[in-house]
Amino acid sequence: MAFFTLNKMAKVNNRQEITHEDFADLDHCEDKHELHPEQKSLGVLDLFKFKSIRWTSISGAIVFFGIQAMYYSSTLNQGSVGFSKLTNQILFGVG
Numbered sequence: 256m257a258f259f260t261l262n263k264m265a266k267v268n269n270r271q272e273i274t275h276e277d278f279a280d281l282d283h284c285e286d287k288h289e290l291h292p293e294q295k296s297l298g299v300l301d302l303f304k305f306k307s308i309r310w311t312s313i314s315g316a317i318v319f320f321g322i323q324a325m326y327y328s329s330t331l332n333q334g335s336v337g338f339s340k341l342t343n344q345i346l347f348g349v350g
Contacts, residue, residue, distance in 0.1 A: 302312040
C-alpha cells in the first residue's frame with residue numbers, strides 16, 4: 256500500500272517511481288546522518304537566520320508569553336473571585 260501511494264505521488268509530481276531496492280539501503284542505516292551526511296542538524300539560532308522566520312519566531316514567542324502570563328495570573332488570582340476553588344478552576348479553564 257505504501258509503495259502504491261508513494262508511486263502515485265511521484266507520478267503526479269513527475270518524479271521517478273520508487274522500487275523495493277530503494278529501501279534496501281535503509282535497513283542497515285542506524286544513524287540518519289549516514290544517509291545524508293551533507294545535511295547539518297538545525298538549532299534554535301536557525302530560527303533567526305532569515306528575516307521572515309525571525310519575525311515569525313519573535314511574534315510567536317510574544318503571543319506564547321502573553322497567553323501564559325494571562326493564564327497563570329488568573330490562576331494565581333482565582334481565590335479572590337468569590338466562588339469555590341473548583342468552580343473557579345472550571346471557569347478559568349473554560350475562559
